[in-house]
Amino acid sequence: MDRELSATTKQANKRRRIWQIGIALAVLVFAIVGFRSLLTPALRKDKLRTAVVERGPVVATISASGVVVPEHEQVITSPIQARIEQVVLKAGEQVKPGDQILLLDRAFTQLAYDKLKDEQQLNQHKSVQLRLNLRKTLNQLASQLSIKQMRVKSLQAQLEDEKYLLKIGGTTQESVKQAELNLKIAQQELQEIEHDMATERELLKANEQELGFTLAMQGRSIEELQRKMEQAEVRATHNGVITWVKNEIGSIVNAGDVIARLADLSSYKVKATISDTYAGQLKPGAGAIVRINNTDMQGVVSSVEPTVTNGIVTFYVALQDKAHQLLRPNLRADVYVELVSKTDVLRVKNGPYFNSTAAQQVFVVQGDEAIRKPAKTGISNVDYVELESGVQPGDVIVISDMAEYQHAEKVKLK
Incomplete structure (x- = not known):
């Protein structure tokens, strides 16, 4: 048989339910706060x-990679086909104008030079022979001319005599006509000799001009070979530093082969490369920033190479401060070409x-x-x-x- 709970028991049960509800609410609040903290990183x-x-x-800029190079670099080529006889200076050494860098063997060029000199002397003798032959020919023609002139005068006198005799009845008309014919023949022969003399003079003039041209060409060839032999003593033409030299003694180089490079290290520029994707945006005259060791240098795109190699375009940046203390050959640099400002x-x-x-x-x-x-x-x-x-x-x-x-x-x- 159920009994009614006492007031004390009821009060205890009520307090227990309140505590349970409070704990549940607290757990719920903490759960909500914790969940929200999980949602917010x-x-x-x-x-x-x-x-x-x-x-x-x-x-706005596009980025490229660059390397510092001398602004002016002289490429020295071999003037002749020769063998490298001696390397006087090595790469990295400083030079002044006139300093010898290499010595090339000049034996083959010397033979060609001597041959040309001999040919020139032979042609000079030919010129003298031409003048002597012409003088001889002209003397012979002058002698013939003098004889013909005297014969013409003689025939002219004979013609006058025949005409006079015909007038007084001492000769016939046929004799007069024969005298006239003889005079005309002599006059024609005289004109031929005069023409031959003029022709000989013109021929001499033409031959002398031809020989003159030949001698002039040979003279220029001799001067060129002489200059090349002098250049075989490969010398610097201005102050700088040798950046490369062909140091294989005994090797053969052909005329035009590069044998040394000489750089002027007083001023620099930047050689840069970029993907051909940006080729259309590269224009000479565009502004550029060159960054080396967190130092920015102002410049301008001076030129863009027209060819694309393996998807890469090469261009050059001229610097405002070409002699900045940070600049060194082959130093890497970041290049930023300006597009829009x-x-x-x-x-x-x-x-x-x-x-x-x-x-x-x-x-x-x-x-x-x-x-x-x-x-x-x-x-x-x-x-x-x-x-x-x-x-x-x-x-x-x-x-x-x-x-x-x-x-x-x-x-x-x-």
Whole structure:
């Protein structure tokens, strides 16, 4: 038989239910808070890179790799086909104008030089022989001319006599006609001799001109060979440093082969390479920044090679300060060719965040949270990124890689 519970028991049961409900509510609250903390990711502040949004210029650039080279480099080629007889100076040594670098064997060229000299002397003798032969021929023709002139005068006198005799009846008309014919023949022979003399003079003039041309060409060839033999003593023409020399003694080099390179180390330029994808954007005259050991140097694209080799385009940058103290031959450099420039825009320092995602959004630091906000980026370079919308000057944004948190509304900062 059931008994009615006492008031004390009822009160105890009531307090027990209240405690149970309270504990359950507390567990529920802690569960909700814990779940929300699980949904909101957290990052340590000292692991983040941040930057402040500011106003300033941004220049869009494309990146290339470069190497410092002397602005002026003399390529010395062999003037003749010869054997390398002696290497006087080695690569790395400084030279002054007139310093000998190499010595080439000149024996073969000397033979060709001597042969030309002999041929020139022979042609000079031919010229003398031509004049002597002409003088002899002209003397013979002059003698014949004198005889013909006297014969013409004699025949002219005979003709006059025949005409006089015909007039007084002392001769016949046929004798007069014969005298006239003899005079005409003699006059024709006289003209032929005069013509032969003129022809001989013209022939001599032509032969002398031909020999003159031959002698002039041989003279130039002799001078060229003489100059080449002098150049066989390979000498520097200006101050500089030997960057390379063919030091294989006894080897044969052909005329035109490169045997040494001489660089002027007082000024430099940068030889840069870039993918042919950007070939259409490279233009001579475009501004460029050359960065060496975190030092920026201003320059301009001076020339672009027209050929593409293995998908690579080569171009050269002329520096404003060609003699900067950091410049050294073969020193590696980063080259940034300027494309578009904006003077007064919102910008922030470039960082891994802008390289790891293409999403148009940023994380703005507010207190202990980094809140994701939509933002539109513009032009950029290795140093700065333009922000066209979504931020204000003074905002602190995260520039660390945030690829893992792109779908989070906010990130707690610890």
